[in-house]
Amino acid sequence: MKNTDKLSCITYLASPDTNAADVTAIAMLQQINSSYFLARRGYALGWIGLASEQQRLAVAEEKQAWHGSAAVFWPGILTEQLSRFTSELDTSYQLYLDVLDGASCADLVEAASYQPALNEKFNLVSCSYDESDLQQVERLDFEPVTQASSDEVDTEVWMKASWLSHEDDDASMRFRFSFGLDGHEDVAADPYRQTLTSQLAQILFPESKIITDNAGLAKNLQQLLEVDAIEFVERIIYFNSPDGGAQFHQDVERGHLGVIFAQMSGRTAWLALSKKQLIQEILTFLARQDAKSLLPTALGKKHQTQLFKYANDPAYINTWLDQRDNDALDMFINQTPAFTQQLVTNGYAYVLHPGDVLLLPQQGMDDCAWHSVFCLDEEPGEALSFAMKKRDVL
Ligand SMILES: [Fe+2]
Numbered sequence: 605m606k607n608t609d610k611l612s613c614i615t616y617l618a619s620p621d622t623n624a625a626d627v628t629a630i631a632m633l634q635q636i637n638s639s640y641f642l643a644r645r646g647y648a649l650g651w652i653g654l655a656s657e658q659q660r661l662a663v664a665e666e667k668q669a670w671h672g673s674a675a676v677f678w679p680g681i682l683t684e685q686l687s688r689f690t691s692e693l694d695t696s697y698q699l700y701l702d703v704l705d706g707a708s709c710a711d712l713v714e715a716a717s718y719q720p721a722l723n724e725k726f727n728l729v730s731c732s733y734d735e736s737d738l739q740q741v742e743r744l745d746f747e748p749v750t751q752a753s754s755d756e757v758d759t760e761v762w763m764k765a766s767w768l769s770h771e772d773d774d775a776s777m778r779f780r781f782s783f784g785l786d787g788h789e790d791v792a793a794d795p796y797r798q799t800l801t802s803q804l805a806q807i808l809f810p811e812s813k814i815i816t817d818n819a820g821l822a823k824n825l826q827q828l829l830e831v832d833a834i835e836f837v838e839r840i841i842y843f844n845s846p847d848g849g850a851q852f853h854q855d856v857e858r859g860h861l862g863v864i865f866a867q868m869s870g871r872t873a874w875l876a877l878s879k880k881q882l883i884q885e886i887l888t889f890l891a892r893q894d895a896k897s898l899l900p901t902a903l904g905k906k907h908q909t910q911l912f913k914y915a916n917d918p919a920y921i922n923t924w925l926d927q928r929d930n931d932a933l934d935m936f937i938n939q940t941p942a943f944t945q946q947l948v949t950n951g952y953a954y955v956l957h958p959g960d961v962l963l964l965p966q967q968g969m970d971d972c973a974w975h976s977v978f979c980l981d982e983e984p985g986e987a988l989s990f991a992m993k994k995r996d997v998l
Pocket of ligand 1 (some may be wrong): 715854855975
């Protein structure tokens with residue numbers, strides 16, 4: 605489902621080369637007070653405007669969107685509770701700033717603010733730097749103080765601090781909690797360690813409780829996801845910084861129903877839609893008479909030819925999106941202002957303020973929400989991104 609019916613409040617105001625004065629004039633004509641520049645890591649995609657307050661869809665429409673693997677937006681659902689976590693958010697922001705300044709995460713988490721909770725439950729067993737991974741800042745391995753019943757059981761879990769890109773001027777960073785060999789582990793196969801990672805994340809970023817210990821939110825989620833209880837796993841704490849964010853991607857993981865993304869501070873803009881919708885939008889764009897002239901110049905002739913070769917082949921686009929070596933398609937969906945304009949106009953854009961939540965369903969590789977994130981502020985902002993899975997109620 606597109607959000608055009610009730611959320612038509614976001615408009616594409618102007619192309620990225622439009623100067624600020626002209627954007628202001630265009631916005632005034634449309635009675636729009638807030639305009640934002642969408643840019644990420646050296647390429648700009650245009651100006652968008654927020655005409656009015658974003659609204660929630662009706663429950664039936666939300667369910668239709670969720671089951672169709674489209675994003676569901678809950679503006680302001682956490683706003684009231686945010687004030688209860690001011691000090692936790694300040695501590696986490698300071699942690700991010702200190703890591704940015706070159707401090708060691710290992711030293712920082714030994715600090716008083718995380719004690720005694722951390723030492724009561726976990727031992728820090730090692731701290732490492734992977735020089736082959738240019739995005740990784742530091743990895744901390746922990747094991748629980750109380751071991752599992754068998755010594756054979758692997759109980760180590762980790763927190764990794766990583767950059768979101770290789771760009772020097774993008775200070776976007778994430779703190780991710782998981783275990784095992786990154787990218788190769790079937791995390792769903794080890795619910796014990798999944799739970800441990802969640803406990804560790806909760807101790808180091810206690811503002812997580814705004815999602816995990818929130819009866820009102822739980823009720824809303826249970827109703828939408830149609831499950832009795834939800835466990836929040838594979839947790840990531842993001843600090844999206846100016847010019848940073850994330851390119852189009854999905855977060856599919858076996859056993860997970862989707863991801864909840866909650867903005868804690870700062871603002872982000874999103875393009876979010878189901879994979880099927882994205883494929884349809886790609887085909888629609890490439891069918892335009894003027895499509896070629898609207899592609900970014902960075903997309904050379906070879907890539908353009910490749911792109912148009914599959915312009916009538918949704919099955920190939922579906923597979924192509926999942927491939928790592930897909931530069932032509934990747935550059936097109938991420939760096940084409942006119943394609944961004946089309947997505948915004950067709951109702952797939954969201955602006956998240958502190959307290960807003962965006963839900964990203966995932967049923968499988970072909971049925972999942974694809975999303976792209978932009979930072980809208982001069983300062984980094986924090987967000988929580990947790991995978992959701994059905995919790996078995998005993
Ligand atoms: Fe994501």
